[in-house]
Amino acid sequence: MKPHLNPRSILQASGDEDDGLHHHPLHFSTLATPVADASMHLSRSHQTWEARRTDANKSDAYATCCTVFLTGSLNTQAPSTMASRGGGRGRGRGQLTFNMEAVGIGKGDALPPPTLQPSPLFPPLEFRPVPLPSGEEGEYVLALKQELRGAMRQLPYFIRPAVPKRDVERYSDKYQMSGPIDNAIDWNPDWRRLPRELKIRVRKLQKERTTILIPKRPPKNTEDKEETIQKLETLEKKEEEVTSEEDEEKEEEEEKEEEEEEEYDEEEHEEETDYIMSYFDNGEDFGGDSDDNMDEAIY
Amino acid sequence: MTQAEIKLCSLLLQEHFGEIVEKIGVHLIRTGSQPLRVIAHDTGTSLDQVKKALCVLIQHNLVIYQVHKRGVVEYEAQCSRVLRMLRYPRYIYTAKTLYSDTGELIVEELLLNGKMTMSAVVKKVADRLTETMEDGKTMDYAEVSNTFVRLADTHFVQRCPWVPATENSDPGPPPPAPILVISEKDMYLVPKLSLIGKGKRRRSSDEDAAGEPKAKRPKYSTDNKEPVPDDGIYWQANLDRFHQHFRDQAIVSAVANRMDQPEPASRVNSELQFTFQTQTSSEVVRTMLRMSEITTPSTDPFTQPLSSNEIFRSLPVGYNISKQVLDQYLTLLADDPLEFVGKSGDSGGGMYVINLHKALGSLATATLESVVQERFGSRCARIFRLVLQKKHLEQKQVEDFAMIPAKEAKDMLYKMLSGNFISLQEIPKTPDHAPSRTFYLYTVNILSAARMLLHRCYKSIANLIERRQFETKENKRLLEKSQRVEAIIASMQATGAEEVQLQEIEEMITAPERQQLETLKRNVNKLDASEIQVDETIFLLESYIESTMKRQ
Numbered sequence: 001m002k003p004h005l006n007p008r009s010i011l012q013a014s015g016d017e018d019d020g021l022h023h024h025p026l027h028f029s030t031l032a033t034p035v036a037d038a039s040m041h042l043s044r045s046h047q048t049w050e051a052r053r054t055d056a057n058k059s060d061a062y063a064t065c066c067t068v069f070l071t072g073s074l075n076t077q078a079p080s081t082m083a084s085r086g087g088g089r090g091r092g093r094g095q096l097t098f099n100m101e102a103v104g105i106g107k108g109d110a111l112p113p114p115t116l117q118p119s120p121l122f123p124p125l126e127f128r129p130v131p132l133p134s135g136e137e138g139e140y141v142l143a144l145k146q147e148l149r150g151a152m153r154q155l156p157y158f159i160r161p162a163v164p165k166r167d168v169e170r171y172s173d174k175y176q177m178s179g180p181i182d183n184a185i186d187w188n189p190d191w192r193r194l195p196r197e198l199k200i201r202v203r204k205l206q207k208e209r210t211t212i213l214i215p216k217r218p219p220k221n222t223e224d225k226e227e228t229i230q231k232l233e234t235l236e237k238k239e240e241e242v243t244s245e246e247d248e249e250k251e252e253e254e255e256k257e258e259e260e261e262e263e264y265d266e267e268e269h270e271e272e273t274d275y276i277m278s279y280f281d282n283g284e285d286f287g288g289d290s291d292d293n294m295d296e297a298i299y
Numbered sequence: 300m301t302q303a304e305i306k307l308c309s310l311l312l313q314e315h316f317g318e319i320v321e322k323i324g325v326h327l328i329r330t331g332s333q334p335l336r337v338i339a340h341d342t343g344t345s346l347d348q349v350k351k352a353l354c355v356l357i358q359h360n361l362v363i364y365q366v367h368k369r370g371v372v373e374y375e376a377q378c379s380r381v382l383r384m385l386r387y388p389r390y391i392y393t394a395k396t397l398y399s400d401t402g403e404l405i406v407e408e409l410l411l412n413g414k415m416t417m418s419a420v421v422k423k424v425a426d427r428l429t430e431t432m433e434d435g436k437t438m439d440y441a442e443v444s445n446t447f448v449r450l451a452d453t454h455f456v457q458r459c460p461w462v463p464a465t466e467n468s469d470p471g472p473p474p475p476a477p478i479l480v481i482s483e484k485d486m487y488l489v490p491k492l493s494l495i496g497k498g499k500r501r502r503s504s505d506e507d508a509a510g511e512p513k514a515k516r517p518k519y520s521t522d523n524k525e526p527v528p529d530d531g532i533y534w535q536a537n538l539d540r541f542h543q544h545f546r547d548q549a550i551v552s553a554v555a556n557r558m559d560q561p562e563p564a565s566r567v568n569s570e571l572q573f574t575f576q577t578q579t580s581s582e583v584v585r586t587m588l589r590m591s592e593i594t595t596p597s598t599d600p601f602t603q604p605l606s607s608n609e610i611f612r613s614l615p616v617g618y619n620i621s622k623q624v625l626d627q628y629l630t631l632l633a634d635d636p637l638e639f640v641g642k643s644g645d646s647g648g649g650m651y652v653i654n655l656h657k658a659l660g661s662l663a664t665a666t667l668e669s670v671v672q673e674r675f676g677s678r679c680a681r682i683f684r685l686v687l688q689k690k691h692l693e694q695k696q697v698e699d700f701a702m703i704p705a706k707e708a709k710d711m712l713y714k715m716l717s718g719n720f721i722s723l724q725e726i727p728k729t730p731d732h733a734p735s736r737t738f739y740l741y742t743v744n745i746l747s748a749a750r751m752l753l754h755r756c757y758k759s760i761a762n763l764i765e766r767r768q769f770e771t772k773e774n775k776r777l778l779e780k781s782q783r784v785e786a787i788i789a790s791m792q793a794t795g796a797e798e799v800q801l802q803e804i805e806e807m808i809t810a811p812e813r814q815q816l817e818t819l820k821r822n823v824n825k826l827d828a829s830e831i832q833v834d835e836t837i838f839l840l841e842s843y844i845e846s847t848m849k850r851q
């Protein structure tokens with residue numbers, strides 16, 4: 001919001017500063033520029049205009065401009081405040097550049113008090129607003145709008161930011177999967193219509209492979225015999241879904257990015273736990289667990 | 300894009316898609332066309348998040364991509380399309396009035412999902428309709444397909460640009476992004492599908508769908524893997540056609556307000572239903588507009604000339620006015636100072652056109668007048684209308700013509716001047732523009748006033764949305780509590796609880812809290828209704844500005 005020294009704000013009640021559409025009455029850029037017209041006759045007015053021009057070079061219009069525009073009555077001989085916006089080239093002090101009577105402010109008229117601060121945030125309403133449309137159509141559209149808003153939040157297109165890691169690492173964090181795996185999208189767009197670079201490979205599969213293919217991984221804390229059997233069996237499964245070489249390149253790329261991913265750390269912890277993720281049963285759905293590749297007896 | 304528009308886009312994206320998409324979307328709107336890595340770098344989000352967000356935005360037609368040289372793909376956001384999200388309820392309601400519930404759900408699915416194949420839409424809509432029907436009845440796919448075909452025929456839905464089928468095998472690597480093409484004639488071509496089936500209900504594990512044994516259920520999921528016959532043909536809602544419809548509606552109601560008698564209270568308010576004889580002039584205009592729906596592109600300033608005989612033949616069935624009466628009405632419409640209808644020739648009993656540009660201009664002017672009236676009072680409105688009519692007036696003349704005392708007239712003029720509804724025009728008498736020898740005339744520049752008002756509308760809606768979010772956030776705790784209580788009551792009712800217990804649970808929400816909830820609900824409804832109202836104004840102003848810019 002420009003400070004109150006702005007000549008515009010003096011007569012303005014509202015405080016919109018972004019409009020470039022002003023045709024403000026006291027906006028003198030059209031009058032300020034001297035028209036070097038060859039057809040301009042040397043007349044008395046021209047001479048006086050020349051005289052004024054030299055005056056103006058001395059004055060700094062903006063410094064004096066409109067600190068107080070007009071207090072009480074108007075006196076055209078008073079220190080001019082409404083110098084031109086063009087930097088005061090045009091007119092000297094003490095003179096207004098236009099005839100005030102032409103816009104209807106007669107001599108000696110009381111003008112509204114100057115504005116010394118930005119307009120209030122909630123200006124008082126003079127007239128009550130018109131009532132909103134009611135009736136069947138209005139209510140239906142209203143209900144529809146609210147329903148749409150709620151529905152869109154549930155769709156997979158609503159991307160929620162990843163839950164920030166809590167200050168203390170909780171034990172249950174390892175077992176609660178929050179959000180889609182590894183930034184994959186919940187829905188399946190038609191990849192033929194999208195640029196190739198937008199495709200995110202689901203890294204969970206990759207992860208299983210990276211643990212096998214690249215032995216640089218830090219060794220697991222507990223090398224349970226059952227865990228290795230488990231790993232071999234999942235490896236069998238994954239080998240059926242071998243993808244092209246591109247994936248390997250992607251893996252290496254992704255490995256570099258992996259440090260940045262918070263979720264990666266959680267997943268790695270998942271890998272290192274003693275218990276197989278799918279076997280973990282926190283008691284909510286009894287008997288609904290998958291039972292694949294389990295050598296242990298189910299009690 | 301002005302700041303106000305960007306702010307509004309940001310609020311809309313955040314409300315509908317979440318913060319990540321909002322950040323990416325606003326960045327693209329601000330900076331124009333950018334490649335993927337630059338977006339990730341500038342916004343500081345991870346590459347994966349950016350990819351996700353871009354997928355969502357492209358799916359909803361809010362962002363388009365282009366392949367530049369050296370294989371760089373650049374993404375560009377479409378700000379005006381984001382602003383259309385405000386109007387989704389209105390589109391859906393229009394579809395409901397024209398094609399009843401089936402059409403409504405089809406358009407809703409298309410709008411919520413951006414683009415879909417026809418088979419997917421049909422299946423989903425059938426399922427949804429079956430949910431609402433009584434037990435034992437299901438919705439047939441064929442019926443939904445029919446409605447879909449009708450929507451396509453009247454251009455309310457259109458095909459998205461598709462990947463051209465390449466006959467030769469590409470020797471080099473496939474391009475980084477497919478180039479999508481679209482041809483005018485194929486845009487509304489519905490693929491020949493024979494969709495057979497019925498809608499399915501979502502059932503809990505206790506009840507079964509009608510006659511389906513449990514063993515068949517896993518089969519249903521494998522159906523998705525079969526190749527769909529219309530794979531790759533995606534449909535989207537054609538927003539321009541809806542806009543054309545709104546425009547027609549506005550013109551017809553303007554004519555009705557001006558020329559027709561007030562309607563009897565029992566009249567049903569619906570677009571295509573038969574109207575009483577008192578609504579003749581609006582009915583004539585509506586017929587003319589309907590006849591020009593497909594023939595005239597929506598951006599033309601005039602419709603195609605229609606002869607009086609054609610109009611007579613196309614009047615709704617059962618509307619029995621004689622030819623002479625129709626001719627009289629047409630002459631009346633053509634002579635009206637509003638100039639909605641113009642006469643362009645005499646062949647065929649008189650050739651008439653609808654002057655679309657003028658009509659939009661009148662509507663925009665009427666909007667401006669009503670804004671001035673509600674904001675500044677009826678005397679200001681009188682001055683405004685006076686200046687509109689006379690085009691240029693001096694200070695003194697305004698006072699004389701409006702018959703308002705000088706002081707008040709001056710005050711009102713300055714109020715409107717500072718609100719940018721009225722502007723000053725200088726007419727110098729001498730070449731040196733001496734101020735004492737210059738005329739200062741008040742005038743209304745409709746285009747610039749319309750732009751100013753439009754800008755203000757964007758700001759208002761942004762304010763309304765912010766206030767609504769603030770109100771909801773303030774009472775978040777209370778809202779959550781009431782939702783929990785409702786959930787508890789619902790579950791208890793399902794398991795069959797006594798009245799006393801239900802009473803107890805309901806009393807968990809105290810009376811003052813209930814009142815607070817009521818107030819909140821009322822306020823949120825009011826704010827939502829205001830948004831819808833402002834959006835209607837935005838539509839009128841945008842149409843007018845667009846029509847004017849096309850003519851220049």
